[in-house]
Amino acid sequence: MVTDTHSGHRSDFFREVIADTPGGEQLVHCLQCGSCGGSCPNGADMQYTPRAIFAMINANRRAEVLSANTMWCCVSCYFCTTRCPQQIPITEIMYALKRRAIAEGYAKDTDAPALAKTFTGFVEDYGRSFEFGLASRYYFFNKPLSMFKLVPMGLSMLSRGRMHLRPNRIRQVDQLRAIINKAREIGGTP
């Protein structure tokens, strides 16, 4: 008997996820064993564990997957990836789902996209990340009420010379921007 492992027999969304993820073809080998969810430090907070998400992807439940909190619970610790008996790049699939969810407007209940955007905005301005700018801009626009809780910590960091109030800038920031713009223009996922 021939086992069905060909993506041609899978749902459209399944093939899309594979195309979005380098090494994503491995997903056809998922055994539904649940090692991923069991290994995850935030598994208990997920609406669906990665195992369940993979079954839902297979069942073409696109909107439910992309609006789930699963990928937003992922902190890229790679325990699932290391432990998966089928070598599925689970953390990379979580990144692919984050990208799709942001691109299609599903990521509404998390501040993660705002943090990511603020972070990379500074990288594009200066070539380096800028912790003070990141913290102040991100909290001001996304969590203004939490700002006061950060003041004692900020002062401790400042008094120990661990918080610079001005960013460092690379010399060839134009070169970096040209590379970034070109990458955006090429677009797509490999």
Add this chain to the structure above:
Amino acid sequence: MKYAYYPGCSLESGSAAYDVSVRAVSAALGIELEELDDWNCCGATEYFTQHELVANSVIARNLALCRKDQQQLVAPCAACYLNLKKTDHLMAEHPEMRRRVNEALAAGGLHYDPGRVRVRHLLDLIYTDIGEAALRAKAVRSLKGLRVAPYYGCQVVRPLNGFDNPEYPMKMDEMFTWLGAEVVDYPVKAHCCGGHMTQITEDAAFELIRRLLDSAVEYEADLILCMCPMCQLNLDAYQARVSSHFNKNFQMPIIFFTQLLGVALGLDFEQVGIGKEIVAAGPIIQARLAAQTAGATA
């Protein structure tokens, strides 16, 4: 021994103690670090969340900037280390990715062939290239009596590490055993610190931080040794808030492994940035070292 050095953004500000101690320890061990000229931020996890090709192209610029004679690039930060390694790996494994990244790099007049640069973590470099005999020979101060909890975190040991066990890493444990410290074998040494969750969903991150601190306390560690700026920041700077959140009274000093290694090599606290941490590590190290002398004279 000569290596190109990629400090990463955190080492320029929040984790300056890591940078200072990396440079001081390297000089003491005869490791010659040459900072990569005009390196840019690796993007941490934040570009991968938005755009796969931009993420890899931003990282690849750094690999492409390595001169022909810079064949090994050392990154002490876990996120930088993983990203540099990951892009090199993805470009090697996926020809289409290699083509696209190079098309993007070409817009900046750059090109990178995967495999040209070997990305190393400083722990691997000291453990492997310097090794036990040289380290023992150069250590002038024994760390005897000091109970240390080596904390590896995630992104150095998983998923692309080739030098240590991804579940139960041992290289830092071994290194500090050579230096005379009592190494605490606690079960969470490669668990997650919460990463950027401290800035997104505090409750989730605080629980992960609590598990680490509780375990180190339970195993009677004097301090935790980190090898990642994010881990150090979460465990140190958020410690007071985690304490009040769980009604605990944590007083666990969190420093970088290079800082304590520097102490063993005879460097002053100031030379290795001890004192920049929020929960002070100086007093307990001082006390344990002083107890050795008292023990010797008694």
